[in-house]
Amino acid sequence: MRLLLKGVVASRGEGAGDWSVLADGIFSEGIHLVSGDVGSGKTTLAQVLAGLLVPASGTVARDGILSVMLSFQFPEYQVTGLTIREECESWGVDSGEVLSATRLTGKEAFSPLRLSRGELKRLHLACLLSHTYDLLILDEPFSSLDCSEKERVCRQLSERKTGITILFTHEQQTFPRVDYIWEIVNGRLVCRGRVPDALPLWQHAPELVRNLLAAGKCPKNIAPGDLVEAACRM
Amino acid sequence: MQDVRLRTGVAVLLSLTAFFSLFGAIAAGCWCLVFARHLSLEKHGRLFLALALFVGFFAVVLSVSGGDGLSYFIRMMAIILIGVWVYSEQKKGEFLRLGVWLFGKKVGFELGLVADMAMQAMDLLVADFHAIRLAEKLKQRPMSANRIVSMGIVLVNNALRRADDTAELLAVRGYRNGGSLCPGFETTRLDIIASLLAGGIALLVILHASEFFILYR
Helix, strand or coil: CEEEEEEEEEEEECCCCCCCEEEEEEEEEEEEEEEEECCHHHHHHHHCCCCCCCCCEEEEEEECCCCCEEEEECHHHHHHCCHHHHHHHHCCCCHHHHHHHHCCCCCCCCCHCCCCCCHHHHHHHHCCCCCCEEEEEEEECCCCCHHHHHHHHHHHHHHHCEEEEEECCCCCCCCCCCCCEEEEECCEEEEEEEECCCCHHCCCCCHHHHHHCCEEEEEEEEHHHHHHHHCCCC | CCCCCHHEEEEEEEEHHHHHHHHHHHHHHHHHHHHHCCCCCCCHHHHHHHHHHHHHHHHHHHHHHHCCCCHHHHHHHHHHHHHHHHHHHHHHHHHHHHHHHHHHHHHHHHHHHHHHHHHHHHHHHHHEEEEHHHHHHCCCCCCHHHHHHHHHHHHHHHHHHHHHHHHHHHHCCCCCCCCCCCCCCCHHHHHHHHHHHHHHHHHHHHHHHHHHHHHHH
């Protein structure tokens, strides 16, 4: 299972102030983290990879990928149910289980839009992660979530054993265990390689990771447990 | 057309002309083809088509019930064409300048600010609609009344949330009413020629209508 990008240019507009991202590379099975500054083109590239936008040039080829899902940064766009129960059903999941996992039990009859953005994001991710997609793309999955919820989502993501998972984020604190690190630098998607070898090359690395590397303690991965283990290493 | 004062005036004049006479509608359409340089039906094609279908439906109903559906359709489409042209040429802050120029720093500023914010809301509404369509495509949900209702609810909810945010922001920044602005406008020779021709079309329609009333008196 692979997602192949060949000379892909994802762009927005043609006037001054508009931008484009050039992407070349292969996403194989595993968890890929794509980091980049705000406004670097992560959302547009995510939509191109999901097949929702046509690239300005180049090709996106899917090898062995049968099911695709993209989680939008703003979960309200993906709401199709008039009640929370209907919303769960629209994802084909049991509302009881999802609501209990997201601490929303008792709100089945509420409109999803009555929830706060954090609650809605929690519900959205719980519904989405109940499925196994061959290609799962998450655009800023941690936005609007509190720390404990971020850690819960990270644990769930780390448990994904099959398929390609691509996380587009500028998060600097909480990460799942990832296999590959990519970043958008100067309008270009660059693969930094497998973790942990990729960590010293990672320009958008969080301060904690940079400090650990400077102290000669290279973490095995970037999940909170790995960082703690590296920090406590003698 | 560079000058928002002339553009708005021409749009009002041609819309009224198109509404009151079939000749005016055809003439307004021809005017748009010649002078509406930034009118991009390719860019707003879907919106234009959706409106054409909407108006077409009512035109058919009118024809079936004994009215002149074709005339209604042509006149309404000319008005929509003018609306799309104004929307295509609109730049940020133009209505604010126009409002202040027309009605001064209090009422004019308020009206201009509201009009500019409405235009901005329209752009965001279009962006929201686009995002919802993409999300729907991913979910592969069949088209149903529920789906349309939920799309509408999301659009209205987002618009209201943004309006709330903007109102709070204005209040926090101490906005009460009115403000200082020295509006400046750029008028080209082509703006004047296009405006004079639009005025000529309106005059012809008025004269034509007067003759009509004299004949039937």
